[in-house]
Amino acid sequence: MVSEIQAASAAQRPFDVGQVLARTALGVINIGAAQPFSKASDGGAFMDQIAPNLVDVANVGDERYMMPHSFGTPLLYINTDLLEQAGYAKDHQPATMQEALEAASAILSESGFPGMYWIEGGLDYGHQAFMRANGSPYLLDERAAFNTPEGIEVMQMWQDYANEGVIPKLGGSDAGAAFNAGRLGMMVTSSAALRSTMRASEGRFDLAVYPFPPFAGKPVEVPNSGSGLMVLAQEPDRIEAAFELMAFLAQPEITNRWSRESGYMPVAVDPLADPATQAYLDENPFYAAMVEQMSNTVPTVLWPGDRVVEAQTVMANLLQDLWANEGTAAELVPEAERAVNAILEEATN
């Protein structure tokens, strides 16, 4: 998709409205292919119909460039058969991440299957999600800021539980396959996996889905995943038409219907004000977890500059090195922060 946009703008036949992964949004803005929302005839007021915690997903300065569209948020998926086997009630909902990990350890010792998986995704999406949920800012003033006690604590947990075998040392799709096979106790992964997981579990194991469990004593604040809409048109009349389309798509009836049909997170201000969505929620209880978490979902922060891949790779390698026991989190996290900042320094000058 990214290369398609790139090629299209190079050939001067851009898409008018394009769906862009949130984590590559800055790249699209960097190449000058996207239009700021202030160019809309209403000055960007159509964004008022989008939930306030989700509107600022891709901003540069005071300008907005992206409307949330196919958004996800990390949820807790539980194979309740394995949970029961580990001595818990089937409807036990872990109140905190620590409690969930305790249950995960019990699952490992009772069933022999790994107890829990933490999403990685897009090289460093998981790092950001867990560090921020534990209270580390991750990115502050265009520089990496995860070398904090909270950041180190989370990465140390990730290493310890992986060494114990509670968290399998696997990539996201492998872990998803293991969960769908009924051989992984829990996983924290995007709401985008909801429908396929429900279909895969049918007749194989009982599934429960809950909002992201907070780290003990910490507020829930999880970054979104997924993609939004950007205006990529370049000629004035097409820009205008593109913004009209955006304004149409921003209406709550439209975003709510899209959410119900696609399974993505709703993005309207109050989705439950829509009777159709309320009715849908009553029929699909797992959808409730997503709607409940919507208000705690915040925009993913993006590495600035045009060397994002390098920064993301440093983060991905941090986890891999921890899993390979090349050092402890207290040793490797500061190194990783230095490496990311060295890259950002060069990339933003």
Place this chain on the structure above:
Amino acid sequence: MTLTRPWAVVAHTLCIAACLAILVPMLLVLGTSFKPYNEIFSPYPWPQNPTLSNYVAILTDADFLTYLWNSAGTTFFRVVGQLVFSVITAYAFARYEFRFREPLFFVVLGAMMIPPQLTMIPNYILIANLGWFDTWTGIIVPNLVMPLGIFLLRQHMLAFPKELFDAAEIDGAGSLKQLWLVLLPNLRPALGALTIVIFIEAWNEYFWPLLISESLASETLQIGLRKFLNEETGDDFGRLMAGVVLVSLPSLAVFFAFQRQVLETFVSSGLKG
């Protein structure tokens, strides 16, 4: 020739090991295509409750025929074009001495070293300027020359005894006639192998049509299969695998049709005598 016993044992052991390594993943693909969704992630490659629903879903898809037509058409022209250009170009390099022969051959060889993914963007701009966007022409023309094919045929032509050309020349045959009557019949193994390879490459082409197709006017089967990899409704691996099995059948047919040529022994046009 027939191998002596110890060598025959080695031969079969190696071949059987290779076949096992190949067939197990194949079986997984085939088996998954018959699995209902909730069985896709079971550890066993074969289905417990086999279903044809994945195949039915694809074959009843209204766009399927259009994809098939686009794939068949663009593949046909690419195969014919690549074969003709490979033969004629290799012939020039193998048969004649001429100025700049070596540097020109290196130009052909060098084209292999430029990964197509990396020149995609300048090519895309070019296609857009030529007005070939979303057309068969746009899919076919940039892919009409296959340096690998030229290189392969040249290697085979070099091994060809020149006495045969001399004889034909004395008989008064012109350059193209020599190619057609003397060389090509003897190149059947190489041409057979090349045809198979070109067909499969064209048929499975993914990156380029993905970039320049945007409607049913030119979308091929490989692009159509993308429908089943869809984050919104969950990747439909069963249908994807069924689609892959179906889409591979023409390649398999071409392989069977042309592989005879590959093992065809040296055609005796006066050589064996």
Place this chain on the structure above:
Amino acid sequence: MVPLETVSAPRPGPLRRLRAIREEQVLPYVYLTPALTLLGVFVYWPLLYTIYLSFVDWNFVEETKTWVGLENYSGIYHSTLFQDAAWNSLIYIAASIPLKVLLPIPIAVFIWTMPRRIGDFYKTVVFLPTLLSFVVVALAFSWLLNPIMGFVAEVGRPYGFRLPPIFTNADLAIWGILGLSTWKVIGFNTLLYLAGLAAINRDYIEAMEIDGAGDWAIFRHLVWPLLTPTTFFVAIATVILSLNQVFTPIDVLTQGGPSNSTTNFFYMVYQYAFVTFNVGFGSAGTVMLFALLIIVTFLKAKAIEKRVHYQ
């Protein structure tokens, strides 16, 4: 590799000779024109354009392209990915020789010696991977080798065999990727060798057999030398394509990780150009990749050609 010598008609009259000479000089160029034109337009022009882009700073949309000299080159050279990518590229290329060039030779020769029916069976099976979409193959392998729900782990579990996670282990991942790409291309290369073997006149073999030569002697002194043009071809093609051939499994399974252990030049360039929109780095990397392949191919060709001549 002995080039075909120029054909000249035996003692023709002066007029015929004149025609022959003129044909000699013009015909090859006529034959070459269409292919070279197409390569020029769709391969070399984009390459030149890429070379140009490697010296400028451009964002694809604006008209202005600022000349920055070698800045993109030094930037990519100092990239945190560069060293790993360069080292892994050499591993990919070096390991491709035994796996993709040499391994298919015994397979092809054995198939060639077998009775037709069984040979056809083996040949067909070995060729099957070539037919399948590589994305799907990579997916199938990731399921098979999944240490929790995969078939291999399932079969091994009762015997106490524990499959390590291959694609998230920095020591194993590159071999997993290499194994997969070998699996994918081995049938193609076997087919090429079979086409080469088909050109060998079996009368020679019969003659050697009558002289009492054993299987190994026949292979060593007849088959192997006659197969060298094909071997040369496969070796060069493999070197050139080795980074290209591992692209899909890397992209599907590891994205260059874990800890950069599977990335290579090609994949790094792809990431710059198409994931982060860094046109300058992407173009500079493409040019460096092209130069690397030219050098390796040239050395390889020289090395092999020498041996071919002496045989």
